[in-house]
Structures are given as structure tokens and as C-alpha cells.
Amino acid sequence: MALCVAKIGDLCGDEGLTYESLKLYQRSLRQLQLALWDPELMLDDQTLTACLALGMYEMSQCPNRSKQGYVSHTLGCRRLVELRGPEAHMDGLGHAVFIHFRVQGILYALDQGEHSFLGDPLWQEVPWRKRPKTPYDRIYDFLTRAPDLRNQGDMLQFMDPHSQLQLATEMIWNCWKMDSELEAVYDSLERSHEGPLFWSELARNKTLHGDSRDGVLFPVAFHFANLQVANTVVIYWAVQIILWHGMWQLYRLTAELQVHFAEAAAKGEDSAEPTSDAVSTLFKFPPLQHRTDFAAPCRNVFQSVEYSLQEDMLDQGPKCCAAPTRIAYETLRYYPKYSREVAWAETAQELIQKRSMMLLRYYVPRR
Structure with missing residues (x-):
């Protein structure tokens, strides 16, 4: 009541x-x-x-x-x-x-x-x-692992290069395993559903998209078969954001370590560290390919907000996109080249908040 x-x-x-x-x-x-x-x-x-x-x-x-x-x-x-x-x-x-x-x-x-x-x-x-378990339940399984992975990543800055390499390698292979498992869940969702899970339509929410001299950032919005499908697909994209951004950061670190060990070996330094021959073996990771673009699933989340904010979604629609939108926003806001996406996300979060989500007002982004 x-x-x-x-x-x-x-x-x-x-x-x-x-x-x-x-x-x-x-x-x-x-x-x-x-x-x-x-x-x-x-x-x-x-x-x-x-x-x-x-x-x-x-x-x-x-x-x-x-x-x-x-x-x-x-x-x-x-x-x-x-x-x-x-x-x-x-x-x-x-x-x-x-x-x-x-x-x-x-x-x-x-x-x-x-x-x-x-x-x-x-x-x-x-x-x-x-x-x-539904696909929705299974995707949330991946989010239970995210804090531990993030805490491991935070430890890397306090380690010596050899320990960094050991932990980063372990984390990279773990992330690849998670990426494969995540794709399998999405594939099962597609197989269990007749017709497309989502499609593009021209964006209509003027408050959300507005008019810009640089053009509308998202001229199309994603629409879904139903809200349950939207809830599952949008949280799937949110997990992708966390996973791909983490993999991109780990690959950057290992590239720096590769240079460090190669230079040390050439100078005959740090004999306890991997030799140049070992270095070439240690850094045999699969190419990230499209996973380097961690902004892509962020944009997918943003393009789903209009669907979730439709009046007939009542309060359940905004709750569907609130956490994924915040995850996407917090991931991109550290990169100046995504300033337009970040500004768009701030407007979106204000609109979500007005739909019985006042809690968002009191969640200050992490520094």
C-alpha cells in the first residue's frame, strides 16, 4: 500500500x-x-x-x-x-x-x-x-564474479613485473573462458526464441535524444520482443562492457610488460625474469578483435533506454535499464573521446530517476 x-x-x-x-x-x-x-x-x-x-x-x-x-x-x-x-x-x-x-x-x-x-x-x-535457470539468471551468474576480478585488477599496480605477468595471464585466460560461456548463454536465448530478440526503429523520445548541431547521437533505438527479453539482453550487454573493458586493460598491461622484459633481456638484467625466448611464448594470447571496442555494448545499452522508458512499461522498464546504464556510464566517463555518450547517459539517468527511481540521485559515481 x-x-x-x-x-x-x-x-x-x-x-x-x-x-x-x-x-x-x-x-x-x-x-x-x-x-x-x-x-x-x-x-x-x-x-x-x-x-x-x-x-x-x-x-x-x-x-x-x-x-x-x-x-x-x-x-x-x-x-x-x-x-x-x-x-x-x-x-x-x-x-x-x-x-x-x-x-x-x-x-x-x-x-x-x-x-x-x-x-x-x-x-x-x-x-x-x-x-x-533462465538465461537471465545465468547472465547474473557472471556478475557474481566481477568484484573478485576487479579486486585482482586493483592488486596489479602493487606487484613487481613478474607477479604482474603471472596474475594478468591467469586473469586473461579466465576472461576468455567467461567470454565463451557468456556467448553460449546468448546463443541459447536466441535458439529458444522465435524471431529476432531486438531490432532498430527511428528514435522518437525528443527529451532523451534532443537536437544537436553535431547530429543526433543515436538516431535509432532498439526495440525488443518483450520486456523480459529486453531485461536479459541489456544485462548481457552490461556484462560484456565489464568483461571487454577489463580484457582491453589487461592486454595493454601485458604489452607494456612484454616491452619491459624484452629490454631487460637485451641488457642482461633481471635474470629471474622471463628471457626473450620465454617472452615470445608467454604472450601468445588470442587477438581481442572486436572486443577492443568496449564502447560498442555501452552504445547498445544506451540505445535500449528509449524502449524501457515507454509509458506502457510502467516502472519495470526503467528498472530494467537503470543498472546497465550506470555501468556503461561509469566505464566511458574516464575517456574524453566518449564525452558525447557520457553527456547523453547523464540525461538518460535523470529520466530514469524520475520514474520512481529516486535512489539514483544518491549514488555518486566512484572516483
Whole structure:
């Protein structure tokens, strides 16, 4: 009820309804706390569902004018899910709520750069013993690995060249394996669906695309078979962004290391390091080819925003593209040559925020 009244308040610009929704939200918090104090109710499906619903209210309204309420409920859900164990989420309401929470939990861990129990083998397998994973579920499996890979990448700057080479090589082959597995998931999605997953249409959202002396950045927008397909394909592109950008950075590092070791060998220095003959063997990586263009999946995400913001998508459309748009934005904003794409993404995020996603206002990009 709190969520519904808040939405009506947003649509009608009625502060009275917004205030009433806040009172309902506060009543809900009290009831949830009572349930959490009751040993018979604490691990009940309904209690977890209520916790998740309150997190949705925080995402929509941010009543404390910060992201802390949402973070608190996400952490509370995480603790409840973990305490209940994977077997409690195999079917019924428990499974449905787990699927919804899993997305939020994985995205939170990605934002924080921390490992999540959701990536552990038991949690990757047990909740789907009665219901097979969808391609959407399988693509989110890849995001559970992203924080560990990013943290490994952060360690490289503190290592000596030999250790850098060892870790970078391990990471590159791991990324190639992930790239192959990711493509297999997408192929299975295509095979299971009749007709194209998406197609191009002329862009129509003038607020999003505007008019520019340099021409419209994205003259066409992608449209999808349905919102479920859009949700899956757009998060697939988001994983591609993270993966391809990481591979591009690792290849740049290994190219620098190759020069370093070759020069050291020529001078007879660093005898413990690879010799020139070993260097030629160590750096036998497959060419990145189209994967060097990590901006391509970023543009794919951006060209999907118009579809997600259509009125008939209600609030589910904006939620579909919110995280992928932010991932694309944060990837490109460090490169001046993508300034137009970054400016476009900032406008897109403002529009997404206005569709019951006030939480975006309080997420400051990482430095």
C-alpha cells in the first residue's frame, strides 16, 4: 500500500499522498521489526517478502533523502536469505522472492566491490533444483564474479613485473573462458526464441535524444520482443562492457610488460625474469578483435533506454535499464573521446530517476 500510494502521489504531484505513503511505510517498518523479533516469523517467506518490499519503497522514494535506507534493507534481506539457507528458496514464494533479491544483492556487491555468498556453488545451484535457470539468471551468474576480478585488477599496480605477468595471464585466460560461456548463454536465448530478440526503429523520445548541431547521437533505438527479453539482453550487454573493458586493460598491461622484459633481456638484467625466448611464448594470447571496442555494448545499452522508458512499461522498464546504464556510464566517463555518450547517459539517468527511481540521485559515481 505504501508503494502504491507513493506512486499515485508521484503521478499526480500530490504531496499529501506522498506523506500518507510515508506513514504507511513507517507502520510497515514497525510490523517488520516485530516479525524479526518473533522466532516463528523471522525466517518466514512473508517476512522476507516484506523486507524486500520496503527496499523497493526506499529505491522509489528515499524518504531519508539518502541511499542508507535502501542499503539497510538490502543488507537486512541479505542476512535473512543467508540465514534461511539455499534450500528455503527452491520453489514457491521463497524462490520468487530470492530471484528478485538476488539481482539487488549481486548489484550491491558489484557496487561495493565485495564478494557475495550468492556466488558460492551452493547458492548458484540449490535454489534452482526444482526450476531450471533462465538465461537471465545465468547472465547474473557472471556478475557474481566481477568484484573478485576487479579486486585482482586493483592488486596489479602493487606487484613487481613478474607477479604482474603471472596474475594478468591467469586473469586473461579466465576472461576468455567467461567470454565463451557468456556467448553460449546468448546463443541459447536466441535458439529458444522465435524471431529476432531486438531490432532498430527511428528514435522518437525528443527529451532523451534532443537536437544537436553535431547530429543526433543515436538516431535509432532498439526495440525488443518483450520486456523480459529486453531485461536479459541489456544485462548481457552490461556484462560484456565489464568483461571487454577489463580484457582491453589487461592486454595493454601485458604489452607494456612484454616491452619491459624484452629490454631487460637485451641488457642482461633481471635474470629471474622471463628471457626473450620465454617472452615470445608467454604472450601468445588470442587477438581481442572486436572486443577492443568496449564502447560498442555501452552504445547498445544506451540505445535500449528509449524502449524501457515507454509509458506502457510502467516502472519495470526503467528498472530494467537503470543498472546497465550506470555501468556503461561509469566505464566511458574516464575517456574524453566518449564525452558525447557520457553527456547523453547523464540525461538518460535523470529520466530514469524520475520514474520512481529516486535512489539514483544518491549514488555518486566512484572516483
